[in-house]
Amino acid sequence: MKSAFIYTPKYHLYDYGPGHPMKTVRLRLCYELLDAFNIFQNPDVMLIEPLTAKREDVLLFHNEDYINALEHQDTDRDNSSYSYGIGYGDNPGFKGVYEWSMLSAGASVRAAEIVSTAAAGTAFNIAGGLHHAMPQRASGFCYINDPAVAICTLLKQGKRVAYIDIDAHHGDGVQHAFYNTNKVLTISLHESGEFLFPGTGFVEETGEGEGTGYSVNLPFYPGTGDSVFVWGFEEVVPPLIEAYKPDVIVTQLGVDTMASDPLAHLRLTTEGFCSMIERMRSFGIPWAALGGGGYNITTVARAWTLALGIISGIDIPDEIPETCLDSLKRHGLEGSSLRDREKELCDDPAARRWAEDKVRYIQEKVFPFYGI
Ligand SMILES: [Zn+2]
Structure with missing residues (x-):
């Protein structure tokens, strides 16, 4: 089965502004690194341009007054966009923010369409995964919630996601x-909301009404590294996916979990990250993969290059090609290795005990909904 990589150089037109941790240049670096490895020469990898999202698609999740405010925020003189979380703090009203957000969302809708129509088995939109945006509010660098929008378009087609x-x-x-x-x-695995934005995602949040048992949260202690995080993933994710039997999986592959990330406090390496991507691939389910966080930009480029390799079933060598090395070094890369050198970083006993506690809760309170 082929895989699709969704990408356009138009991403480089947009800039959150100096000093903002979200750098769109990371997308270009990732594309250039993949290109340096000749991934796009492989006949099983399709390089596909995204289309801007349709308004009707984003309105499946967002409120119209919010989308109007986002579209007109740069000409808005009464500052009403402030009440939508746009224009200050984490969510600057930078030039083209509406176009950027609609392009990122359109890329995720494209990824969902590609896998739901079996044009490819997997599709990867590195510009997506902006999972914090709310129906009526920008949040955490996210203006349009492309994962929610892509899932809504799949639901419209009768898919189970x-x-x-x-x-x-x-x-x-x-x-x-x-x-x-x-x-x-x-299912969300993350650093606990006790220590990190957005302050939610506790294990007790399991859904409401008909949705009870269909929201799963596995929070981790700061400092958690590969072995505990991957252990938690293995304990929770595969049994639930096997029991739920979705038609499509949509994944958010943020890499701010890495030890080198400046914003969060987890200690993963590319080894732990890749083992989870391999497990996702092993499900053999049509798969729309989205990007997400990641604020060490050369780590982002390396991790998502490895991810596309796994998604596409292509072995990528470890030595970064000369053609790309200078550019990555200018952006802070040390060494010339695609994979992290450290195999295991800091899995202290407190982090393990914490994770064991949360996993036990999920197994006791959530698994019974699935007859597990
Ligand atoms: Zn994040």
């Missing part, structure tokens, strides 16, 4: 979208 989010931050916007329904299973 499971969403797996391994970003360091809780996938709160996506959980909110489907908290009351059993049509979507959302």
Whole structure:
């Protein structure tokens, strides 16, 4: 089965502004690194341009007054966009913010369409995964919640969807979208909301009404590294996916979980990250993969290059090609290795005990909904 990589150089037109941790240049670096490895020469990898999202698609999740405010925020003189969380703090009203957000969302809708029509078995939109945006509010660098929008378009086609989010931050916007329904299973693994934005995603949040048991949260202690995080993933995610039997999986592959990330406090390496991507691939289910957080930009480029390799079933060598090395070094890369050198970073006993506690809760309170 082929895989699709969704990408456009138009991403480089947009800039959150100096000093903002979200750098769109990371998308270009990732594309250039993949290109340096000749991934796009492989006949099984399709390079596909995204289309801007349709308004009707984003309105499946967002409120119209919010989308209007986002569209007109740069000409808005009465500052009403402030009440929508746009224009200050984490969510600057930068030039083209509406176009950027609609392009990122359109890329995720494209990824969902590609896998739901079996044009490819997997599709990866590195510009997506903006999981914090709420129906009526921008949040956490996210203006349009492309995972929620993509899942809504799949639901319209009658698909049963499971969403797996391994970003360091809780996938709160996506959980909110489907908290009351059993049509979507959302699973988020993240650093605990006790220590990190957005302050939600506790293990006790399991859904409401018909959705009870269909929101799953596995929070981790700061400092958690590969072995505990991957252990938690293995304990929770595969049994739920096998029991739920989704038609499509949508995954948010944020890499702010990495030890090198400046915003969160987890200690993963590319080895732990890749083992989870391999497990996702092993499900053999049509798969729309989305990007997400990641604020060490050369780590982002390396991790998502490895991810596309796994998604596409292509072995990528470890030595970064000369053609790309200078550019990555200018952006802070040390060494010339695609994979992290450290195999295991800091899995202290407190982090393990914490994770064991949360996993036990899920197994006792959530698994019974699935007859596990
Ligand atoms: Zn994040």
